[in-house]
Amino acid sequence: MLRKRSIFALIAFATALLSGMFTPATAQEEHEAHAAEAHSAEHTAHAKEKFNAGKLILEHVSDAHEWHVMTLGSNGPHPKHISLHLPVIVYSKTKGISMFSSARFVNHETHEPQAYSGYRLEENKIVSEDPNEVFYDLSITKNVFALLISLLVMSVVFLSVASAYRKRGNNQAPRGLQSFVEPLIVFIRDEVAKPSIGPRYERFLPFLLTVFFFIFINNLLGLIPILPGGANVTGNIAVTMVLALMVFFITTFSAKKDYWIHIFNTPGVPWWLKFPVPLMPIIELVGVISKPLVLCLRLFANITAGHIIALAFFSLIFIFGEMSAGIGYGVSVASVAFTIFMNFLELLVAFLQAYVFTLLASLYFGSALEEHHHEEAHH
Amino acid sequence: MTTLMTLLQETANMAVAKAGAGIGAGIAALGAGMGIGRIGGSALESIARQPEAQGDIRSNMIVAAALVEGAAFFAIVVCLLILFI
Numbered sequence: 159m160l161r162k163r164s165i166f167a168l169i170a171f172a173t174a175l176l177s178g179m180f181t182p183a184t185a186q187e188e189h190e191a192h193a194a195e196a197h198s199a200e201h202t203a204h205a206k207e208k209f210n211a212g213k214l215i216l217e218h219v220s221d222a223h224e225w226h227v228m229t230l231g232s233n234g235p236h237p238k239h240i241s242l243h244l245p246v247i248v249y250s251k252t253k254g255i256s257m258f259s260s261a262r263f264v265n266h267e268t269h270e271p272q273a274y275s276g277y278r279l280e281e282n283k284i285v286s287e288d289p290n291e292v293f294y295d296l297s298i299t300k301n302v303f304a305l306l307i308s309l310l311v312m313s314v315v316f317l318s319v320a321s322a323y324r325k326r327g328n329n330q331a332p333r334g335l336q337s338f339v340e341p342l343i344v345f346i347r348d349e350v351a352k353p354s355i356g357p358r359y360e361r362f363l364p365f366l367l368t369v370f371f372f373i374f375i376n377n378l379l380g381l382i383p384i385l386p387g388g389a390n391v392t393g394n395i396a397v398t399m400v401l402a403l404m405v406f407f408i409t410t411f412s413a414k415k416d417y418w419i420h421i422f423n424t425p426g427v428p429w430w431l432k433f434p435v436p437l438m439p440i441i442e443l444v445g446v447i448s449k450p451l452v453l454c455l456r457l458f459a460n461i462t463a464g465h466i467i468a469l470a471f472f473s474l475i476f477i478f479g480e481m482s483a484g485i486g487y488g489v490s491v492a493s494v495a496f497t498i499f500m501n502f503l504e505l506l507v508a509f510l511q512a513y514v515f516t517l518l519a520s521l522y523f524g525s526a527l528e529e530h531h532h533e534e535a536h537h
Numbered sequence: 538m539t540t541l542m543t544l545l546q547e548t549a550n551m552a553v554a555k556a557g558a559g560i561g562a563g564i565a566a567l568g569a570g571m572g573i574g575r576i577g578g579s580a581l582e583s584i585a586r587q588p589e590a591q592g593d594i595r596s597n598m599i600v601a602a603a604l605v606e607g608a609a610f611f612a613i614v615v616c617l618l619i620l621f622i
Contacts (some may be wrong), residue, residue: 201609452611455611456607459607459613460607460610461616462605464611510603511603513600514600517600
């Protein structure tokens with residue numbers, strides 16, 4: 159297979175997606191200027207919105223239908239928002255598939271939100287004008303787009319490293335991107351997969367490596383403040399839930415008989431805990447459900463909390479800046495120092511959460527494959 | 538007097554929920570601090586006893602700290618749910 163061709167195809171696909179989506183959206187405060195003729199005293203209070211730190215943080219951490227890059231001139235009367243408007247794809251049983259840019263949800267002249275093709279955007283959720291309509295929102299949102307970007311990054315990195323190994327063989331020292339990726343892969347194989355799973359670790363190694371690099375690369379991309387980074391992918395509970403569900407299904411479908419015996423008929427436990435009230439099986443079943451759930455929540459909470467803390471430190475500058483510009487500049491020194499420290503901590507957390515997820519997944523796989531020798535039962 | 542009490546009860550509902558969320562987050566931070574402090578302390582003691590094992594001890598300490606922080610984060614998530622949903 160021609161590796162370079164597939165890499166070019168991927169990049170061409172990505173640029174095709176990107177082009178035609180980038181539209182600057184202009185000021186959204188002109189409607190307040192229209193109303194200001196009658197209320198000239200309140201005009202200065204309305205023309206500049208007070209800085210709302212909670213809203214800013216929630217906007218950055220949640221998903222949206224447009225990717226807001228920057229706002230030019232937010233102190234003046236006409237702030238200019240530069241954002242990437244992502245496509246909205248809605249499937250409804252009555253109307254079929256509707257595809258349009260999310261820029262259509264804002265009227266260009268009045269900058270008021272408007273309905274388009276029977277749909278409206280309320281609090282970043284698509285709402286239908288007809289309350290009885292059943293529709294499925296399949297849009298490319300910010301997180302989906304960021305997932306595609308990280309997919310592209312992973313494909314480029316791993317396809318080129320694999321082709322380097324094919325061309326240069328195993329006997330030569332690694333060079334370039336290989337020398338960055340190979341220690342991580344060997345680390346996961348030797349320190350995580352082999353000790354936890356045992357002799358049959360190779361079956362699970364592709365999944366473990368994919369999960370590790372997926373979480374690591376998405377965490378790192380989330381720390382970059384501007385496009386293409388900055389989307390909170392691994393802090394989206396749907397994404398982490400899917401990863402945890404995958405771990406759960408692999409554990410369940412590759413489990414040996416001893417795994418099920420340990421859950422429903424735990425050896426070494428007195429009989430009155432299992433019959434008539436099956437206390438022990440219930441406890442073990444709760445454990446089976448809670449282990450993947452805990453994986454999901456741990457990753458989500460760690461990454462989202464890290465983003466919230468870094469954003470809160472930055473917001474301190476603007477909160478103090480509202481009071482007086484001098485205090486704002488003064489606080490910015492401490493705030494930037496704290497945020498740099500938080501970013502280093504977040505780098506550590508990015509790697510650590512990927513490692514912990516992979517380690518726990520491999521421990522669960524190992525416990526599913528374990529075959530005990532039941533020496534206690536043969537006494 | 539009774540109207541004052543009913544008025545206070547009406548306004549206090551949301552506020553008590555938010556106060557509960559704040560106190561819960563504080564207790565979660567307390568628990569995380571205590572747990573990770575113990576892990577760090579025992580890791581330092583064992584490095585002092587056997588300095589050549591410090592690489593192994595360090596990685597185990599970090600793994601245990603991540604797991605304990607996970608527990609603290611569950612409490613944080615519940616507090617965030619109270620505040621924002």
